Amino acid sequence: MTRVVVVGHGMVGARFVDDLHARDSQKRFTTTVLGAEEYEPYNRVLLSDVVAGRMDVASIALPRGSHKAGHEVLPGMTAVLIDRTVRTVTDQAGEEHAYDVLVQAAGARARVPDLFGRRGADDLPAGAHALRTLDDAREIVAATVNARRAVVVGGGVLGLEVACGLAGRGLHVTVVHGGAHLMDRQLDAAAASVATARLTALGVSVRVGARTEEAIVRGGRITGVRLEAGETIPADLLVLTAGTVAEVDLAQRAGLDVARGIVVGDDLATLADHRVFAIGDCAQPPEGGSGLIAQGWDQARRLATRLTASTPEEALPSVGTDVVKVKGAGLDVVTMGVCGVPRGEAVPGRRVQLSDPDGGRHIEVVVDDGRVIGATCVGAGAVAADLVAAYTRGTPAPLDPAQLLLRPVAGSAVPAASPVKMPDRAVICRCNGVTKGDIVGCWRHGSRSVEDVAATTRATTGCGGCKDAVCGIVDWLKQTDPDQPAQAREPAAAR
Numbered sequence: 222m223t224r225v226v227v228v229g230h231g232m233v234g235a236r237f238v239d240d241l242h243a244r245d246s247q248k249r250f251t252t253t254v255l256g257a258e259e260y261e262p263y264n265r266v267l268l269s270d271v272v273a274g275r276m277d278v279a280s281i282a283l284p285r286g287s288h289k290a291g292h293e294v295l296p297g298m299t300a301v302l303i304d305r306t307v308r309t310v311t312d313q314a315g316e317e318h319a320y321d322v323l324v325q326a327a328g329a330r331a332r333v334p335d336l337f338g339r340r341g342a343d344d345l346p347a348g349a350h351a352l353r354t355l356d357d358a359r360e361i362v363a364a365t366v367n368a369r370r371a372v373v374v375g376g377g378v379l380g381l382e383v384a385c386g387l388a389g390r391g392l393h394v395t396v397v398h399g400g401a402h403l404m405d406r407q408l409d410a411a412a413a414s415v416a417t418a419r420l421t422a423l424g425v426s427v428r429v430g431a432r433t434e435e436a437i438v439r440g441g442r443i444t445g446v447r448l449e450a451g452e453t454i455p456a457d458l459l460v461l462t463a464g465t466v467a468e469v470d471l472a473q474r475a476g477l478d479v480a481r482g483i484v485v486g487d488d489l490a491t492l493a494d495h496r497v498f499a500i501g502d503c504a505q506p507p508e509g510g511s512g513l514i515a516q517g518w519d520q521a522r523r524l525a526t527r528l529t530a531s532t533p534e535e536a537l538p539s540v541g542t543d544v545v546k547v548k549g550a551g552l553d554v555v556t557m558g559v560c561g562v563p564r565g566e567a568v569p570g571r572r573v574q575l576s577d578p579d580g581g582r583h584i585e586v587v588v589d590d591g592r593v594i595g596a597t598c599v600g601a602g603a604v605a606a607d608l609v610a611a612y613t614r615g616t617p618a619p620l621d622p623a624q625l626l627l628r629p630v631a632g633s634a635v636p637a638a639s640p641v642k643m644p645d646r647a648v649i650c651r652c653n654g655v656t657k658g659d660i661v662g663c664w665r666h667g668s669r670s671v672e673d674v675a676a677t678t679r680a681t682t683g684c685g686g687c688k689d690a691v692c693g694i695v696d697w698l699k700q701t702d703p704d705q706p707a708q709a710r711e712p713a714a715a716r
């Protein structure tokens with residue numbers, strides 16, 4: 222038996238354990254998982270929907286494998302020490318867990334800006350919250366009951382999702398962002414100004430180029446924040462969305478290489494110890510950590526395959542895993558590939574733009590060698606869906622790339638996102654690497670609903686951004702292939 226100890230029972234640690242047992246046909250592995258959180262693993266990506274009131278906590282549980290034998294989970298148990306000489310992990314209760322293979326999947330924690338003197342994330346004044354865990358989301362939702370004014374510190378993707386969610390709950394929200402404009406990692410100034418106008422229309426105030434200097438606390442409670450420029454913004458709720466910090470302390474104390482994350486090679490093993498691996502948000506692979514779930518789930522699958530098989534499995538093609546979508550009610554922003562490059566600076570290939578601030582739209586497409594290599598879409602839902610399809614599938618771009626900026630007139634052509642035109646290899650669920658062919662395979666083996674497809678392939682169980690596309694394919698199959706008999710071969714299994 223090979224004893225595998227996993228530190229962290231989040232989205233990636235849980236997926237790794239499922240993948241490992243599913244591939245371990247000879248029952249060669251036992252797994253012990255230490256999870257600092259008390260809960261069953263849940264879909265962290267959907268916490269902003271919980272804050273917005275679009276989902277409740279009960280509906281974000283992750284689907285789990287059915288393995289029981291040889292698998293132990295210790296919820297609410299933090300790993301405090303790794304001893305690589307005797308190959309043990311010690312938990313907070315002092316118990317030692319011996320391993321042959323150690324997998325670190327400890328994720329990341331919210332970065333807490335220096336606004337509170339010496340206080341860290343676990344010691345914030347009443348009314349101040351980060352958003353990383355289920356508890357954080359619950360506390361923010363509870364705080365909205367009595368709060369009227371909220372300040373969100375950080376105008377990146379998560380900050381905008383939170384701002385929209387709180388505004389939707391009726392709070393007056395101000396986003397304070399230190400960068401020159403919102404989402405400056407993904408948007409250029411022109412795109413950001415359209416997004417800012419949209420936020421303003423939703424009742425959200427925006428301060429950019431503004432650094433928070435100090436949280437104002439009276440009687441142990443947040444009453445506002447002071448900006449470096451001197452302005453004070455009153456608030457009874459302060460939400461910190463200023464980035465994340467990889468959990469590396471345990472690895473560092475164990476003498477492993479750490480930089481922004483735990484440094485691993487292409488094989489996901491740490492540089493100093495081939496028995497110790499790191500995956501998910503705590504890891505720093507050669508291509509860099511993205512902080513996105515598709516990368517962590519791909520690593521989980523690769524590591525499970527590597528441990529159970531003699532030939533290592535290739536990474537899924539990385540194209541499409543950098544699509545960023547703001548999950549904010551009333552704010553529609555999608556970026557991918559080459560984006561956010563200021564006007565006047567060179568990009569590879571050619572870029573075309575539709576700038577329509579009065580219509581609340583801004584679309585930019587970058588095309589190189591006949592393919593879409595990047596795009597920015599603000600306020601352009603259907604066009605954004607087509608561009609994501611073109612980008613992730615690498616379909617040929619039209620000779621005149623300006624045609625990508627608008628949808629074809631109804632009836633004149635089949636849009637790129639239509640299942641009719643889609644090749645079987647087209648990736649539909651980027652988080653889980655599920656293709657159209659996988660979904661059609663499911664249908665042929667008896668799946669008849671989106672829920673069936675999700676249970677078999679895991680499509681839709683990540684960020685949920687592919688739900689419309691999966692529904693579209695299932696509806697298309699209902700019409701075109703209603704009586705497809707079940708075939709003898711195995712259904713397309715979750716990968």
Ligand SMILES: Cc1cc2nc3c(=O)[nH]c(=O)nc-3n(C[C@H](O)[C@H](O)[C@H](O)COP(=O)(O)OP(=O)(O)OC[C@H]3O[C@@H](n4cnc5c(N)ncnc54)[C@H](O)[C@@H]3O)c2cc1C
Nearest residue numbers: 229231232233257265266299300327328501502512513514
């Ligand atoms: C609100 C929000 C929205 C997001 N939206 C998106 C999105 O739209 N798309 C996207 O791709 N990604 C999104 N993300 C990022 C995504 O959630 C992460 O990439 C993903 O959760 C990483 O999984 P992980 O298992 O590596 O880390 P985590 O999910 O953070 O899990 C790590 C687990 O390890 C535990 N742990 C830490 N230290 C120890 C220890 N010493 N002992 C035991 N347990 C420990 C932690 O408590 C945690 O439970 C979002 C994140 C947040 C917070």
